[in-house]
Amino acid sequence: MDKKTSLAALAALGQETRLDIFRLLVRAGQEGVAAGEIATRVGAVQNTTSSHLKILTHAALIRPERDGRTVRYVADMTGFRDLLAYLMEDCCNGAPELCRPVINAVTCDC
Template identity: 75%
Template sequence: MDKKSALDALAALGQETRLDVFRLLVSAGAGGVPAGEVAARLGAVQNTVSAHLKVLAQAGLVRPERDGRVVRYAADMTGFRDLLSYLIEDCCDGAPELCRPVIDAVTCQC
C-alpha cells in the first residue's frame, strides 16, 4: 500500500457512519450484508449508507458483490490488512518483535 491509498482508507474510516458500517461488515464476516440491511441495522437512510459504502469501496476497505437484485457488501480484509501493514511497516525502530502483540491482536482467520 502506498501513502495515498493509506490516506484514502484513513479518511474513509474517519467519518462516524463509515466507521460504524466498516465495523458492522467486519463482524458479519465473509458472507457480508445486503446494503439495505446495513442501513436498517444502523438506523440510517439507505441512500446515505449507499454513499458511505461507495467511499469505503473506493478506499479498498469493502467489496460489493451482486446477488441477483441485491448487492451484498463485505469487509475487504486484504485491504484492511494492507492498511495495518502500512501503518506498522517500520515498527519500533528496527525491532518488529515489539509490535508482535499488535499483530497478534488483529490477526484473524478471515
Template identity: 70%
Template sequence: MNKTMAISALSALGQETRLDVFRLLVQAGAEGLPAGEIAARLGVVQNTASAHLKVLSQAGLIRAGRQGRTIRYVADMTGFRDLLAYLMEDCCDGNPDLCRPVIEAITYDC
C-alpha cells in the same frame, strides 16, 4: 499500499457512519450484508448508506457483489490488513520482535 491509499482508507474510516458500517461488516464475516440491511441496522436512509458504502469501497476497505437484485457488501480484510501493515511498516525502532504479536494478529485469516 502507498501513502495516498492509506490516506484514503483512513479518511473513509474517519467518519462515524462509515466506521460503523465497516465494523458491522467485519462482524458479519465472509457472508457480508445486503445494502438495505446495513442501512436498516444503522438507522440511516438507503441513499446515505449507499454514499458511505461507495467511499469505503473506493478506499479498498469493502467489496460488493451482486446476488440477483441485491448488492451484498463484505469487509475487504486484505485491504484492511494492507492498511495496518503500512502503518506498522517501520515499527519498534528496528526491533520488529516487539511488534510481532500485533503483526501476527492482523495477518490471521478470518
C-alpha cells in the same frame, strides 16, 4: 499500499457511520450484508448509506458482490490488511518483538 491510498482509507474510517458500517461488515465475514440491511442496522438513511458505501469501496475497504438482484457488501480484508501493513511498515525501528502485542491483537483465526 501507498500513502495516498492509506490516507483515503483512514479518511473513510474517520467518519462515525462509515466506521460502524466497516465494523458491521467485518463481523459479518464473507457472508456480507445486503445494502438495504446495512442502513437499517446502523440506523442511517438509505441514500446517505449509499454514499458511505461508495466511499468505503473507493478506499478499498469493502467490496460489493451481486447476489441475484441484491447487492451484498463484504469487508475487503486484503485492503484492510494492506492498510495495517502500511501503518506498521517501519514498526519498532528494527525491534520486531516490540510489535508482537499489536500483531497478536489484530490476528484472528478466521
